[in-house]
Amino acid sequence: MRRVWAICSKELQMYFYSPVAYVAFAFYIVLSSFFFYVNFVVGQPPIVDARYVVGNTTFIYLFIIPLLTMRLVADEFRQGTDELLLTSPAGISEIVLGKYLSAFIVQIGLVAVSLIYPLIMSAFGELDKPILWLSYLSMFLLGCAMMAIGLFASSLTNNQMVAGIAGFVILLLLWLLDWLGDAFGGKLKDWIGQFSLTSHMANLQKGVLHGGDIVFYITLAAMFIVLSIQVLERKRWR
Amino acid sequence: MNKWIRGTNATVLSIAVIGIFIILTIFLHSLKGFQLDLTKNKSYTLSEQTVTTLKNLNQDIHIIAFTNVGQSTDDFLTKQVTDLAEEYKKQSSKITFDQYDMLKQPSMAKQYGVDQSGTLVFELGDKKKNINFYEMFNGQQDGSYTFSGEEKFTQAINNLTSTEKHVVYVLSGHQEYPLSAMTILNNSLQSENYDVKELNLYREGEIPDDASMLLLLGPQNDLNDKETELINTYLQNKGKIYIALGFNKDMATKWKNIDSIMNTFGIQDQHAVAIEAKQTSLFDPLTIIPEYGSHDITNKLSDYNLITMLSLAVSLNADESKTDWTKSLLLKTTDKAYGETDINLLTQSKTKQDDQDIKGPLNLGYAIENKDKKPKAVILGGSTFLLDQDIQNQGNKDFALNSIGWLQEQKDQVTIRPREGAAIQQAVITPSQANTIFLGTVIVLPLLFLIIGGIIWWRRRRG
Numbered sequence: 001m002r003r004v005w006a007i008c009s010k011e012l013q014m015y016f017y018s019p020v021a022y023v024a025f026a027f028y029i030v031l032s033s034f035f036f037y038v039n040f041v042v043g044q045p046p047i048v049d050a051r052y053v054v055g056n057t058t059f060i061y062l063f064i065i066p067l068l069t070m071r072l073v074a075d076e077f078r079q080g081t082d083e084l085l086l087t088s089p090a091g092i093s094e095i096v097l098g099k100y101l102s103a104f105i106v107q108i109g110l111v112a113v114s115l116i117y118p119l120i121m122s123a124f125g126e127l128d129k130p131i132l133w134l135s136y137l138s139m140f141l142l143g144c145a146m147m148a149i150g151l152f153a154s155s156l157t158n159n160q161m162v163a164g165i166a167g168f169v170i171l172l173l174l175w176l177l178d179w180l181g182d183a184f185g186g187k188l189k190d191w192i193g194q195f196s197l198t199s200h201m202a203n204l205q206k207g208v209l210h211g212g213d214i215v216f217y218i219t220l221a222a223m224f225i226v227l228s229i230q231v232l233e234r235k236r237w238r
Numbered sequence: 239m240n241k242w243i244r245g246t247n248a249t250v251l252s253i254a255v256i257g258i259f260i261i262l263t264i265f266l267h268s269l270k271g272f273q274l275d276l277t278k279n280k281s282y283t284l285s286e287q288t289v290t291t292l293k294n295l296n297q298d299i300h301i302i303a304f305t306n307v308g309q310s311t312d313d314f315l316t317k318q319v320t321d322l323a324e325e326y327k328k329q330s331s332k333i334t335f336d337q338y339d340m341l342k343q344p345s346m347a348k349q350y351g352v353d354q355s356g357t358l359v360f361e362l363g364d365k366k367k368n369i370n371f372y373e374m375f376n377g378q379q380d381g382s383y384t385f386s387g388e389e390k391f392t393q394a395i396n397n398l399t400s401t402e403k404h405v406v407y408v409l410s411g412h413q414e415y416p417l418s419a420m421t422i423l424n425n426s427l428q429s430e431n432y433d434v435k436e437l438n439l440y441r442e443g444e445i446p447d448d449a450s451m452l453l454l455l456g457p458q459n460d461l462n463d464k465e466t467e468l469i470n471t472y473l474q475n476k477g478k479i480y481i482a483l484g485f486n487k488d489m490a491t492k493w494k495n496i497d498s499i500m501n502t503f504g505i506q507d508q509h510a511v512a513i514e515a516k517q518t519s520l521f522d523p524l525t526i527i528p529e530y531g532s533h534d535i536t537n538k539l540s541d542y543n544l545i546t547m548l549s550l551a552v553s554l555n556a557d558e559s560k561t562d563w564t565k566s567l568l569l570k571t572t573d574k575a576y577g578e579t580d581i582n583l584l585t586q587s588k589t590k591q592d593d594q595d596i597k598g599p600l601n602l603g604y605a606i607e608n609k610d611k612k613p614k615a616v617i618l619g620g621s622t623f624l625l626d627q628d629i630q631n632q633g634n635k636d637f638a639l640n641s642i643g644w645l646q647e648q649k650d651q652v653t654i655r656p657r658e659g660a661a662i663q664q665a666v667i668t669p670s671q672a673n674t675i676f677l678g679t680v681i682v683l684p685l686l687f688l689i690i691g692g693i694i695w696w697r698r699r700r701g
Binding site: 016017018019021022023025026027029030033034036037040041045046047048049116117120121124125126127128130131134194195202203206207208209210211212215216219220222223226227230233234 | 248249252255256258260266267269275276282314321324664665666672676678683685687690692694695698
């Protein structure tokens with residue numbers, strides 16, 4: 001655990017000592033603020049409901065999360081530090097978990113920043129608290145799963161750009177499963193839809209805590225973390 | 239060799255993990271009831287009536303929403319409707335739900351004869367029932383609106399699946415409440431497959447053969463002898479009656495015939511108006527929140543803690559010597575209440591308990607069964623709870639519909655019906671507030687992050 005934490009804090013330093021993270025955060029805030037403004041202020045009538053924020057913010061994740069995760073493992077390969085890392089006393093699982101933990105903490109930051117929108121809304125009317133918190137929980141869980149996917153993409157290649165694009169493509173595919181299901185209709189639509197990244201947010205955003213939805217995001221994240229470990233494991237023995 | 243084994247291991251493990259994920263997702267998806275509704279009004283916990291309806295559903299129902307994606311208000315309404323449809327689908331495997339965009343798939347709309355976006359079609363075989371989204375949203379005075387989708391959904395399903403229709407006649411000609419003052423009751427009855435008609439016995443001269451029940455709601459004048467004769471003959475046969483008395487200052491002297499009909503069942507009108515001495519800031523002494531007796535009509539209401547509110551209710555008494563009828567007490571006041579017999583004093587808004595008055599607890603409603611345990615009559619001392627302005631309060635509507643459902647031996651209609659959703663909150667934003675929001679969120683906040691990033695970059699470059 002100490003090694004996991006050491007790797008995590010090193011990663012966090014890399015995030016926050018480089019201007020890239022701040023540019024990414026600023027980009028994220030500009031976009032989500034703009035969507036919020038258009039929906040809440042320009043959209044008529046303005047409806048005091050946190051769910052409007054969530055839908056748009058999670059859409060921005062699709063672009064921002066590959067940006068934030070692409071560096072995680074790929075950069076080690078590029079700089080040649082992977083050899084150092086892979087031969088260090090820390091196990092591969094610890095390395096991957098440490099890197100994921102840093103992404104997880106960044107995700108908490110992303111969600112926390114967007115709490116400013118419901119805060120503004122609450123000045124104009126009373127928000128339905130369970131809907132607000134469950135919507136934000138859905139946003140957080142989705143982000144955590146997406147971070148794991150980004151981490152996996154980053155472990156595939158030694159080029160940051162390729163990692164970013166690969167992450168985006170995987171996320172986009174999982175994101176569009178819903179839409180793909182619609183094209184088929186009927187039972188097949190239901191079957192495909194349950195694997196979609198966004199379909200499990202619906203219940204939480206309604207204010208309904210459904211165990212299956214939460215487990216879905218956790219297992220999705222866990223699956224990609226294990227896959228990342230396996231990819232690195234293979235690299236070590238090659 | 240070692241390398242090869244380790245490589246295979248990694249591949250097998252990866253495939254296993256993916257397999258576990260897929261199986262777990264499918265398994266958890268199949269667990270429908272594994273959820274906790276945390277919304278304020280329990281908006282996504284379907285009511286008892288809906289759950290029963292869906293449980294008894296043995297035919298496939300296809301729900302189709304025709305929408306027009308992209309209009310902000312409409313989107314909000316659409317979301318509420320489609321979320322609810324998904325909840326129905328979750329509850330019953332007989333329900334399928336599809337949504338079509340009117341603009342992208344006009345041929346589907348044409349096939350269903352829908353020409354307006356925001357239309358929901360319920361389809362059972364050849365039978366169809368359309369509901370416009372706007373019918374499910376009730377406007378409030380402050381400009382917001384509440385969602386009554388569940389009621390409409392369940393009614394549509396009931397209408398499609400039910401084959402029987404009961405005709406009930408509301409008596410008129412004695413200054414009863416007109417149907418126009420009870421539109422909510424009327425609509426609810428119609429959607430539970432009752433045909434509600436007005437009947438003026440003066441004009442018609444007979445009670446139609448298809449009458450499955452007579453309703454006498456809030457009469458101000460007595461029935462005449464001929465009418466009473468017709469009603470008595472009807473009741474001696476298969477007829478059923480629902481009486482909800484209305485207050486009138488001359489009730490003690492002029493309600494001879496109404497009293498005699500009630501007397502047939504052993505119910506006596508005490509000609510006293512119930513006064514509840516225990517006042518609250520919400521209610522005046524004439525508004526009574528009765529306690530429920532134990533009966534099919536009221537059991538579920540007391541389980542759910544839903545109260546019925548009557549005002550200007552007349553106290554009743556059962557004559558236990560008439561053993562032909564089983565009289566079950568439905569509503570009674572607390573023992574602190576009393577029945578004011580001096581109506582003239584009451585009309586001048588002066589009332590004080592004296593020796594003449596009837597001591598509480600007062601009985602305000604009875605359900606009557608014949609010797610064969612068949613429902614025959616419901617007699618209530620008050621009727622204001624049926625009016626449009628009162629019926630939406632608390633359990634009033636359920637009490638009204640349950641008692642009619644019980645009288646008609648409709649077991650699944652003695653239940654708790656869907657509540658309305660919470661009102662949608664709308665904000666009023668002034669132009670200056672809009673500017674502040676724009677400046678604060680779109681400009682200042684991101685700039686702040688850029689500046690922090692810039693400072694760190696600059697310091698590190700120097701350092």
